Amino acid sequence: MVVSWNKDLFEFKVVASDGNARAGILKTPHGEIETPVYMPVGTLGTVKAVTHREVEEIGYKLILGNTYHLYLRPGLDVIREAGGLHNFISWKGALLTDSGGFQVFSLARKSGTAKVDITEEGVIFRDHLSGDLHLFTPEFVAYIEEVLGADIIMPLDVVVPYPTTYENAAEALERTIRWLDRFIKARTREDQALFGIVQGAFWKDLRRESALKTMDFDEYLFGYSIGGLSVGEKAEIMYEMTEVVTELLPWNKPRYLMGVGKPENIVESVERGVDMFDCVFPTRVARTGTLYTTYGKMNIGNRRFAKDFNPPDPECDCYTCRNYSRAYLRHLFNVDEITAYILNTIHNLSFYKRIMTQMREAIIRGEFQKWKKNFYEKYFSGKF
Amino acid sequence: MVVSWNKDLFEFKVVASDGNARAGILKTPHGEIETPVYMPVGTLGTVKAVTHREVEEIGYKLILGNTYHLYLRPGLDVIREAGGLHNFISWKGALLTDSGGFQVFSLARKSGTAKVDITEEGVIFRDHLSGDLHLFTPEFVAYIEEVLGADIIMPLDVVVPYPTTYENAAEALERTIRWLDRFIKARTREDQALFGIVQGAFWKDLRRESALKTMDFDEYLFGYSIGGLSVGEKAEIMYEMTEVVTELLPWNKPRYLMGVGKPENIVESVERGVDMFDCVFPTRVARTGTLYTTYGKMNIGNRRFAKDFNPPDPECDCYTCRNYSRAYLRHLFNVDEITAYILNTIHNLSFYKRIMTQMREAIIRGEFQKWKKNFYEKYFSGKF
Numbered sequence: 115m116v117v118s119w120n121k122d123l124f125e126f127k128v129v130a131s132d133g134n135a136r137a138g139i140l141k142t143p144h145g146e147i148e149t150p151v152y153m154p155v156g157t158l159g160t161v162k163a164v165t166h167r168e169v170e171e172i173g174y175k176l177i178l179g180n181t182y183h184l185y186l187r188p189g190l191d192v193i194r195e196a197g198g199l200h201n202f203i204s205w206k207g208a209l210l211t212d213s214g215g216f217q218v219f220s221l222a223r224k225s226g227t228a229k230v231d232i233t234e235e236g237v238i239f240r241d242h243l244s245g246d247l248h249l250f251t252p253e254f255v256a257y258i259e260e261v262l263g264a265d266i267i268m269p270l271d272v273v274v275p276y277p278t279t280y281e282n283a284a285e286a287l288e289r290t291i292r293w294l295d296r297f298i299k300a301r302t303r304e305d306q307a308l309f310g311i312v313q314g315a316f317w318k319d320l321r322r323e324s325a326l327k328t329m330d331f332d333e334y335l336f337g338y339s340i341g342g343l344s345v346g347e348k349a350e351i352m353y354e355m356t357e358v359v360t361e362l363l364p365w366n367k368p369r370y371l372m373g374v375g376k377p378e379n380i381v382e383s384v385e386r387g388v389d390m391f392d393c394v395f396p397t398r399v400a401r402t403g404t405l406y407t408t409y410g411k412m413n414i415g416n417r418r419f420a421k422d423f424n425p426p427d428p429e430c431d432c433y434t435c436r437n438y439s440r441a442y443l444r445h446l447f448n449v450d451e452i453t454a455y456i457l458n459t460i461h462n463l464s465f466y467k468r469i470m471t472q473m474r475e476a477i478i479r480g481e482f483q484k485w486k487k488n489f490y491e492k493y494f495s496g497k498f
Numbered sequence: 499m500v501v502s503w504n505k506d507l508f509e510f511k512v513v514a515s516d517g518n519a520r521a522g523i524l525k526t527p528h529g530e531i532e533t534p535v536y537m538p539v540g541t542l543g544t545v546k547a548v549t550h551r552e553v554e555e556i557g558y559k560l561i562l563g564n565t566y567h568l569y570l571r572p573g574l575d576v577i578r579e580a581g582g583l584h585n586f587i588s589w590k591g592a593l594l595t596d597s598g599g600f601q602v603f604s605l606a607r608k609s610g611t612a613k614v615d616i617t618e619e620g621v622i623f624r625d626h627l628s629g630d631l632h633l634f635t636p637e638f639v640a641y642i643e644e645v646l647g648a649d650i651i652m653p654l655d656v657v658v659p660y661p662t663t664y665e666n667a668a669e670a671l672e673r674t675i676r677w678l679d680r681f682i683k684a685r686t687r688e689d690q691a692l693f694g695i696v697q698g699a700f701w702k703d704l705r706r707e708s709a710l711k712t713m714d715f716d717e718y719l720f721g722y723s724i725g726g727l728s729v730g731e732k733a734e735i736m737y738e739m740t741e742v743v744t745e746l747l748p749w750n751k752p753r754y755l756m757g758v759g760k761p762e763n764i765v766e767s768v769e770r771g772v773d774m775f776d777c778v779f780p781t782r783v784a785r786t787g788t789l790y791t792t793y794g795k796m797n798i799g800n801r802r803f804a805k806d807f808n809p810p811d812p813e814c815d816c817y818t819c820r821n822y823s824r825a826y827l828r829h830l831f832n833v834d835e836i837t838a839y840i841l842n843t844i845h846n847l848s849f850y851k852r853i854m855t856q857m858r859e860a861i862i863r864g865e866f867q868k869w870k871k872n873f874y875e876k877y878f879s880g881k882f
Contacts, residue, residue: 158829158830158833158835159826159829159830160830160835160837161837162835162836162837163836163837163840164837164840165817165837165840165841166821167817187829187832187833188804188825188828188829188832191805192804192805192825192829195805195807196805196807196823196825196826202823202825202826202829203826204821204822204823204826420572420576421575421576421579421580423579423580433549433551437550437588438588439580439586439588441572441576441580441586442543442580442586442587442588444572445542445543445571445572445576445586446542446543446544448571448572449542449571451542451544451546452546452547452836452839452840453544453545453546453547453548453549455836456547456548456549456836456840457549
């Protein structure tokens with residue numbers, strides 16, 4: 115029997131909408147999540163530079179793990195013996211794992227020694243660490259993700275490079291659909307919920323085709339991901355592609371725009387009907403000294419903050435902003451203290467959380483446009 | 499008028515003793531501290547890899563800042579304008595600053611381009627960052643430490659290299675006394691409490707001479723430091739030197755063994771009448787994967803912990819031990835996650851805090867020897 119998802123464990127409800135923007139509730143075996151939601155990236159089983167406690171306190175109840183990375187380190191044996199990823203990393207909230215597809219293509223491309231070979235069977239690649247050869251098939255990735263045991267899982271998809279040709283994109287789209295079929299048939303766990311991934315690169319007709327063909331599997335899909343975006347194309351193109359897809363997708367299922375993005379990307383995509391996001395930006399740029407604030411992006415290492423004893427973001431109530439000044443954070447960053455990464459990360463994750471919460475509330479009030487205008491006015495002012 | 503310390507703001511009381519070991523209370527303008535106490539090192543205004551909140555939650559109420567490092571970065575201007583070090587770093591507990599003497603000698607020696615010149619006036623050195631030339635005199639260090647505004651301050655002393663000659667040590671001792679006299683005369687703030695530093699390298703007669711000559715300034719000294727130890731000599735020699743000094747020092751004043759040390763060094767020194775310690779070990783080795791546990795030092799990156807789902811230290815109730823397994827910590831450490839440094843540091847600081855608390859309680863019960871025997875039996879067993 116082909117596995118779907120246990121209806122007692124998972125549920126998604128749109129509780130309010132404003133234009134195409136939606137506010138929802140996502141129920142999982144590890145808690146309920148309010149949408150739209152940004153999911154911090156816990157690549158290797160931890161959100162970088164912060165403890166789980168800090169992630170929870172900021173209000174996050176759903177984080178992401180990367181199948182590719184966890185498969186390589188610590189490896190499946192360890193995680194299986196721990197009783198799955200939740201147990202291994204001691205995370206009490208919900209987890210989502212990707213399929214590794216994106217990493218196989220992106221990390222492999224970046225590494226000089228690595229090479230990717232795509233066949234109908236699967237992807238043969240050399241990993242970015244040892245250069246060892248691996249085969250990921252849809253079935254094997256289903257197996258890996260069942261060992262990891264995340265609440266929400268992604269099927270193996272074919273990610274095309276940017277830029278690419280129409281023919282390549284069309285071919286990858288078709289293969290992604292065939293792989294989805296195989297992935298679904300390989301699944302055995304009803305306590306995990308699968309999303310389909312819409313591909314189609316930067317052509318509207320391919321995006322529509324991909325969405326419709328993915329929706330053929332709707333009874334097995336708890337939600338829909340939009341993949342292959344935010345890979346180098348202009349933001350306007352990303353918004354267009356998102357829009358043609360969300361217009362087609364079933365209203366009552368969550369939509370997840372993978373790997374997106376900057377605050378303004380998220381705002382624009384929420385407006386276009388996306389419910390879920392993940393992105394390494396807030397944590398990654400925290401470690402290079404960028405703080406997202408109400409009044410714009412702040413390079414905390416800048417000399418101008420040397421004697422600025424104001425909090426980084428006067429409208430933020432995170433641990434960092436409640437306790438520390440720009441001058442202190444600048445000092446910590448300039449002397450390479452690990453606490454600089456910690457405090458910057460706490461702030462950026464809090465900023466993302468705050469705008470998600472504000473958007474949700476604005477949608478419920480029916481004032482999304484008003485909120486957006488106000489947010490942009492401040493955010494692009496750079497007046498800190 | 500020569501400044502001493504405000505008797506309303508500072509007080510030290512020995513509340514119990516067991517042999518030479520003492521349990522005390524150290525009152526400062528920023529809170530009361532139970533002794534014996536280990537002080538985490540916050541070199542550049544932060545304990546490395548942990549937030550103040552974590553340091554406080556573990557139970558620390560007194561941390562150390564390094565005058566040499568803070569003088570260089572962020573520099574006095576910034577800290578003065580912030581209203582002192584407490585304000586600049588937002589630390590609500592008590593602070594102790596060293597004099598920079600140790601760093602001037604140790605970091606200068608380690609740097610190829612740096613050179614130290616000691617004259618009667620002071621120390622001329624090149625810093626380890628830019629190689630710029632600086633002069634530290636006793637008066638200037640008193641000035642710097644008043645800008646920093648720590649509760650407890652150290653005078654500039656002359657630190658001899660290890661090994662050294664009797665003549666060098668004797669000369670450094672005499673100059674340290676003359677500098678103490680100048681330092682005391684340069685002070686202006688009564689809301690800071692000064693310690694004298696006993697030198698004398700590895701000769702008992704010099705240590706005694708140094709202690710007695712320092713005690714000539716007793717009315718200006720809130721406590722006594724023992725300097726120049728733990729610099730490469732055998733532990734037994736360190737204990738001997740400590741003992742001849744604590745035998746002479748006034749019973750009612752706190753004794754601080756600077757830069758010490760490993761858990762067993764601290765235990766032995768508490769037994770010999772020391773009340774205060776600082777050391778970078780617990781935080782530094784945390785970042786290289788060493789955990790101090792009830793059952794000994796654990797190299798968490800070791801393969802044997804790959805599938806060990808026990809907490810690092812079963813007798814520890816710190817955040818790390820309550821929530822995470824050895825296998826998870828090993829994984830985080832092996833993939834270079836910053837959270838490895840965070841969680842290891844939390845644990846090691848908790849371990850140090852716990853043994854200090856246990857020693858204090860044992861002294862109060864009159865069972866220090868029993869506690870020590872029990873501690874050593876487990877700690878040197880390596881049975882984890």
